[in-house]
Amino acid sequence: MxxxxxxxxxQLRNQLQNLIQQxxxxxxxxxxxxxxxTSDPLQLRRLKxxxxxxxxxxxxxxNMLIPDIIA
Structure with a gap:
C-alpha cells in the first residue's frame, strides 16, 4: 500500500474522529x-x-493509518 x-x-484522521463521535x-x-x-424495534435495529x-x-x-509491520 x-x-x-x-x-x-x-483528512483521514479528521474523518476518523468524526466517525468515532458518530x-x-x-x-x-x-x-x-x-x-x-417504548422505542420502535425497527428503529433500534436501524440504529444498531x-x-x-x-x-x-x-x-x-x-488500517490505512497504521502501517503493516512484517515481523
Whole structure:
C-alpha cells in the first residue's frame, strides 16, 4: 500500500474522529431508547446497523493509518 501524504493523513484522521463521535452518539441514542422501553424495534435495529457500519468504516481508516509491520 502506498504511503499517505500529510494532507491525506490529516483528512483521514479528521474523518476518523468524526466517525468515532458518530459511533458514540449512536451508542448513547440506542442506550437511551432501550432504557425507555417504548422505542420502535425497527428503529433500534436501524440504529444498531448504522453503528456497525460506522465501526467498519473506523476499522478501515485505522488500517490505512497504521502501517503493516512484517515481523
Amino acid at each position: 502506498p504511503r499517505l501524504d500529510v494532507i491525506q493523513e490529516v 459511533h458514540r452518539d449512536l451508542d448513547t441514542a440506542i442506550h437511551s431508547l432501550e432504557l425507555t422501553g 446497523k448504522m453503528k456497525l457500519d460506522i465501526k467498519d468504516k473506523i476499522q478501515a481508516i485505522e
